[in-house]
Every structure is written in C-alpha cells, then in structure tokens.
Amino acid sequence: MTGLLVGRSTELSRLVRVLQSAAEGTAGVALVGGDAGIGKTRLVTELVARARERGFHVLVGQCAELGDSLPYLPLADALRGAEPAVREAAAAHPMLGQLLPGMDSAPAAGLTQQRLFGSLLGLLGDVQPVLFVIEDLHWADRSTRDLLVFLSRMVQAERVCVVGTYRTDDIHRRHPLRAVLAELKRLPTVTGVELGPLASGDMSDYVATLGEVGAQELGLIVSRADGNPFYAEELFAAVAEGDTLPDGLASLLMTRVEVLSEAGQQVLRAAAVAGRRVEDELLRKVAGLPLAEFEEAVREIVSRGLLRIDGYGYTFRHALLQEAVYTDLLPGERTRLHTAFARLLTSPAELAYHHLAGHDLAGALSASVEAGRLAERLGAPAEAHSHYNQALALWERVEGAAELAGESREALAFRGAVAAADSGDKHRAIVELRALPPASEVSERLAYYLYEADDQPGAIAAAQAAVESAPDQPALARALATQARTLIWSSRHHEIEALTERALKTARSCGARDAEVGALLTLATYVEYRGEIARAHELVHTASAEGTGDLAMDLRARFHHARIHFEQGLLAQAAEVADDGIRMAFETGLKWSTYGTDLRFLRFLIHYVAGEWDQAEAVAAGFGSRVGTPPEAVLSSFALFIEVARGLPQVEERLSRLRPFWHDELAAYMSRGLAAEHALWHGDPATALDHVRAVLEPMEDGYATVLRIAATGLWALAELGTTEGADELRARARRSAEAGPTGEPVHLGPEGLAWALRVEAEWHRVHGRLDVELWRQVVEAFDFGFVYEVARARWRLAEALLAAGDREAAQAEWESARETAEKLRAAPLEGALQEFGRRARFSGAVQRAGQGAGQRDGRPGDGGLTAREVEVLRLVAEGLTNREIAERLFIAQKTVSVHVSNILGKLEVATRTQAAAAGRERGLLA
Structure with a gap:
C-alpha cells in the first residue's frame, strides 16, 4: 500500500x-x-x-x-x-x-x-x-x-x-x-x-485517501472490508466498476481454503452458509461428519486462522472470507445446506435467512415478519425495518401472504416506516409513508417526520389531512397534537393554544397518553417562547411524570424536560434528566432516533458549558468516528467544541470527514461555525469569515443560533481590521434577539442574552472601541455557569481595562481567565492570554515568556506556542518544507503556513532558521 x-x-x-x-x-x-x-x-x-x-x-x-x-x-x-x-x-x-x-x-x-x-x-x-x-x-x-x-x-x-x-x-x-x-x-x-483491523473511523479516513466515494458506498466498503486496508482498496475498485466481490480478491481468499483437507473444506462450506458465526453443535450436525473427523477438520481450520473460536462456536476471521467461500458453492449445494440449517433452527431471523436462501418463500415471509416483531420488542428498530422490508419484497410472490403475516400489507409497511424513523432514517420513513394509501394514521406520522425534516409546508398539509380523516378519538387526538406541533414556527402559531387544548381534551377522554404528552410538549415550547417560563416548566414536568407506551414520545418528553432546564442555566437538573433519557435510548435501541441523538447532543453541551471537558470528551468518544449519515455528521460536529477549544490535532481530520455534509444545515452550523473559530485561533480570519458567511446564508433570522455565528464573524472582522459587513452582522443578530421566526417578540434564555451582548461588544471592538462596561456585562451574562465563555470574555475585558488605564483590574481579569484556560487545557486561549500578558508586561507573564506555560509540568519554555505549533516547529527544524510538513501531519498546506507565521511571531524571529535556533535554545526540539 x-x-x-x-x-x-x-x-x-x-x-x-x-x-x-x-x-x-x-x-x-x-x-x-x-x-x-x-x-x-x-x-x-x-x-x-x-x-x-x-x-x-x-x-x-x-x-x-x-x-x-x-x-x-x-x-x-x-x-x-x-x-x-x-x-x-x-x-x-x-x-x-x-x-x-x-x-x-x-x-x-x-x-x-x-x-x-x-x-x-x-x-x-x-x-x-x-x-x-x-x-x-x-x-x-x-x-x-x-x-x-x-x-x-x-x-x-x-x-x-x-x-x-x-x-x-x-x-x-x-x-x-x-x-x-x-x-x-x-x-x-x-x-x-x-x-x-483498523477502527471504522480510521477505515473511513483511509478509503477517503483512495478517491471520491459517496457516503452510502463508503459505509458499504468500511463494513465489508472489516478493518483490512487491502480489502478496502479492492472493494473501492470494485465499487468504481460496479462489481461486488472482486475476482482477484476472491481468488486470493480461496487459495487459503484450497490447502485444507477435503473434510476441512466441507466443514468450512457449511460454516459459510451459516453466516459470519456458527455454533459448534449446529455446524457438526449440518456438516454431517463423524465426531472425530469433524473435530480434526475444525482444528485444522482454526490452526490456519480461517475460523476463530468464539464462545461455543466459531467466527470467520474476516467477513469477506465467508463471502468468498459462500460464493464458491454450487447452487444445489448451497440450497441443500440452507435447508439443513432451517430444519435445525428456531430463531426467526435465522429461519428467514435460510428459508429465503433455500427458496422457501412462504417460510421466509412468515419468519421475516416474526423476526421484525421480535426486533421491535428488543429495541432494534433498524433490524426490524430490514425484516419487514424483506417480507414486503416477498409479498406478491407468496399466496396467502396476509394470513401468514397476520396483518395487511399496508399495516406491515406502516410498521416498517415507523421502525425506519426510530432507527434515525427519517428520509426513508417519509418515502415509505408517501407510498402508502392515504389514511389518518399514515398522514399523522408523515406530518411528524416531515416537521423533523424541516419541511414545514409539507408537514402542515399532512397534519391537516390527518385531522380531517381521523376515524376515531385516539387517531384524532394524535392528529391534533401533531398539527399543533407543525404550526409552532409558522404564521398560524396563534392557533396552537386552541389546538393543544382540543388535543388534550380528546386524548384524556379516550386515554391516548402519547397524544396527551405530545400536546403538552408543544404547548410548553410555545409558552416558553413567549416568556412564560414557569408555566413551561410545569407543562414539561407533567408530560414527563409517567410513561406513554410510545418510547419515541417518552424520549421527546425527557429531551424537552432537560432542554428547558439547560436553556435557563439550570445545569445540574438538566444533566440528571438527560442522563435518564440517554439510558432509555440505549436500552430501547432508539439511540439514533431524533431524540436519542438530541439527548446525547444536549448531554455533551451540559458538560461543555459546565467546564467538565474531560467528561465531554468521553461523551464525544461515544459518538463514534464514522461519518456516513447526517445524524452521524452532527454528532461528530459536537466533538469539535472541545477539539477546537483545546487545539487538538484531529480537528483538521474531522473537518475533512464532515465537509461532504455541509449541505445539511445543522451539520454545517455546527462544524463550519467551529471551523471558523479554529481558523481564528490559527491566525486565519479570512477563512473564518468565509465559514461564517456560508453558515448564515441559508439561516433565517429569529433563531438564537444566529447570535453565536454573528459574534464569531465580528471577531474575524476585528482581526482583519475592517468594518465591512459588521453592521449587517449586528443587524441580523439584533433581529434574531428581538423577534423569532414568527415575527413576535422572543424570550432569550441566559446563554442567548449573553451572546447578544457579546455581539454588541464585538461590534464595538471592530470599530476600535474597547467598551469596559459592555465587556463586564458579557462576563456577568455568561456567569450562569458557562465556564469557558466567561474566561474568553474576561480576556477581552482585560484588554479593555488595560486600554482604559486600569492596569491592576486588567491583570486580575487576565489571571482569572488564564487559570480557567489552564484548568480546561484550552491551549489556544491559554496561548492568546500568554501573548497578551507578555505584551502587557503583567507580573508573571514576563517570567512565563521565558519559562513557558509548560513550566508547571516541568517542561522547558514554549514561548506561548500551542502543542500543534511545537510539533510544526520541530519539523521546521528538520528542514521540511510546508508541503512536506502538511503531508507528515495530514493537514492542509495553508494551515501549515498559518502555524509557521504564528511561530515566527510568538518567538519574535524573522526566519525559519531563527525559529529553529530559538526552539532549540528553549528545549522545544527535544
């Protein structure tokens, strides 16, 4: 390779x-x-x-x-x-x-x-x-x-x-x-x-080095290659040519099988029909060999590394080996072995697989439906959807399919669509629901998922159809609750109180607890938006008090219960509720559903805001590094909060994996907003401003998310030394702070108010005014518990105080910010504070300029360099060019150029040779 x-x-x-x-x-x-x-x-x-x-x-x-x-x-x-x-x-x-x-x-x-x-x-x-x-x-x-x-x-x-x-x-x-x-x-x-084997995230990165590939194809290659780079290369080439298992790879794998004895090959063929894993007793019965001969054959297979012992059975060393052996079977041989397994198995999923491969279509349909229902009960919605789809694919080829399935084709397809949504695939759920004959239940779920997919007009129309066609009270209650939800950010928001009241009355009269909770949560969001916080808390508490029997609705209730506490700065209460919701999502298989992912986002943010960054990193590690779908991209984007703030080296790699998903508004808001901060920390405000403009372009005014992005854009303009575009950024932020998307006055929580103040302070900074009182207000506003933003605001307050001549107060704010940055290991902020303190000649900063911030760990002085800058400096000292450094560190050449410029400035030298000499003198090249 x-x-x-x-x-x-x-x-x-x-x-x-x-x-x-x-x-x-x-x-x-x-x-x-x-x-x-x-x-x-x-x-x-x-x-x-x-x-x-x-x-x-x-x-x-x-x-x-x-x-x-x-x-x-x-x-x-x-x-x-x-x-x-x-x-x-x-x-x-x-x-x-x-x-x-x-x-x-x-x-x-x-x-x-x-x-x-x-x-x-x-x-x-x-x-x-x-x-x-x-x-x-x-x-x-x-x-x-x-x-x-x-x-x-x-x-x-x-x-x-x-x-x-x-x-x-x-x-x-x-x-x-x-x-x-x-x-x-x-x-x-x-x-x-x-x-x-390479981990799935590393495997995704490796495949990306081979050339352009779509997200679906990337997922296929990563799952089939099973961590083997050579297999990934072969599969990549096959995908490009439209093949399945490449002949060359299949031949290579089969050469290792052909050296086995005849008994060994017979056993391995039977194992391949079972799938990736097979139990010992089952394999022995299907292989049809005497016990002693079977055991000797298995011992031979295991010793050659083709199968691994796995508990009471065996697993193929690699999935592609199983596929190659299976593909090599003769048609009749394959059918007979599948039939033999089907006679011995009781698991519906395994029965469905073997019945289908053995051409018993009726048995396959019946077993698939049963496997889907079992997967639903076990909290495995993705598997349930797969089984239902298999049954539906067989429907027209099996006589008496409805009797075998125990329900109509439409009911089974509806069940499958809901399972798709529960597994996080809302797009597939919407497509499958639209293919069904119109009915109230179908229209209600379609409206629910369209709303979550940000298709408000489609959601409103589907909800109206659901209300108009509801055949009974439970269906009407659910349709009314969903209709109210679809109207919340529309020009018809004034109808919500009446709709939710009607939904609650209908739901309570017929015992539809899920519809009741849905209506309560919509009403809570609506009154919270209007500033009735106490009433919103009461409504969410009532909604969360007991289960509904609808797991997705119960997760939604927990998310909003946690969210409303978080947005009011009540971090401890928010954490407790979020933890409970995350446990439920994992236990029920709904971790990739809308609120399963949202709860994990929220838990990460609670840790992040509270300054619990090591715990936040642990939560982010649970997101996984694979980025193949928009929900995975959004989860991955959250990890950037810590990685950017700590100046970790994996930021560039993560951004490269996320770039294909920048068409998704939420993924772009998260990753490009933080890419802008990353660029600012690395001395590239022009790139930061490009990211900000790209994020803001599709965003509507009226959402609090505009405020943070606008503040970042103003920070970039201040660094560029230009006022062009500053007024528009402030105007957009003000519009979003004053009125929501419906045009009515908006109620901002503590964080929203803090960002609104930060926008004003940054706008003044762009115009060359360091407003002490305004920056003091920013510090106080973030002091509801947002540890990192308090430190960043203190940095700017210290600058303003120093400019105003209050040196003693400036140093106090600087010390407080530096202590927080050091505790959080926020290297970029720590470096910026060190540089500011050195220029201001604060006591302690001058000494640290010679000894370095790393002195607390007994290391030589780092001159305010970040860990990544020290790494670049060492490669500069080796004589590598920017291009060679970029290749070595897997980052962009432009990023290397920024690092080198920062290094020259911080070490106060003019050339790369002088930088290497200064680094050697300070012990940075050891």
Missing part, C-alpha cells in the same frame, strides 16, 4: 522507539505481525523513511514462498538492493561478498553458517546505524529463521534495529516459525507489534 499512513500512530510509535533506542546504542528487534493486507509493509515503509531521516543505512530483504531451496534469500536480497556504501562494505567480508551480484548466491562449500553470521555481524558494525528489515518471515527458509534468532540474541550494543514482518493468518499450529516467534518474544530486546 502507498499514500498516507492512517490509524497506525500507536504501532509506529512503538517501532520508532526501538529505532531510537538503536540510534542511542541499544540494539533492538521488532516483530510485526498481522493478517495479509492489514498494512505491515506500509507501516515498515514509514519506519524506513524515518530511519533514513535519522541517518540510518537501510537493508530490506524479502522472503519468498520457495521453501528451503534458496537459503539466506532475504539477506542476499537486502545486500543486492543496498546503497553503494553498504555493498562496498559487504564486499570486504568474503562470506557476504558471495551473496552480492556476480557471485554464486549460495555456494556449496565455504559458506558455513557460523562464518556467515560472523561476517554479517562485522558488516553491521561497520555501517551502523543500520535498520535491517526482513519481510514475510512466514515464508522464511530455515537458514533465515536461524539468522533472525542469531541477530535477536547477539546484537546488543551495536546501533542496529532489526524488524521482521509475518502474516499471523499463515502461522498455523505446525508452522515452523511459530516456535521461533514464541522463543524470541520472551527476550527483553524483542518488541512484538500486532496490527489489528
């Missing part, structure tokens, strides 16, 4: 430590194992590049699948490909000279192992430091295995690093390398490095 090294930083660091130890005079050996295609060669290639940068001579030799016919093949290969200086040194050792071009590769006489090994030891001593790589040790001849043992035991004080790679999936129980590896890994000088 070539290109960027993705997801292997830990393994590379371990290898680099062995290399560095060798450079310092302590030899070491690293043995790198992993499946075929997992990335061993790519990892070692990166190590070779690092070694050459450090002045190492490099020898790379390859073993071949030739048995013992060519002894010392990798050593001969390494010498032949070595640089001239190494070949000249080898020629001075007669035993090694015989391995060089023009000589016999392995003469029968005179090339004794003892003399050869001694010559090699002498050569390594002559050309040290040296990195000797032996690839594909699983094919090593006996002499090469002896050579590896010799080097591992005898090379001690030389500056030598030996690295060997081998395929773990080829090391079966009788493989001759197995004992050698076990012996060597006990030695203190030997480091074992196992390459496992």
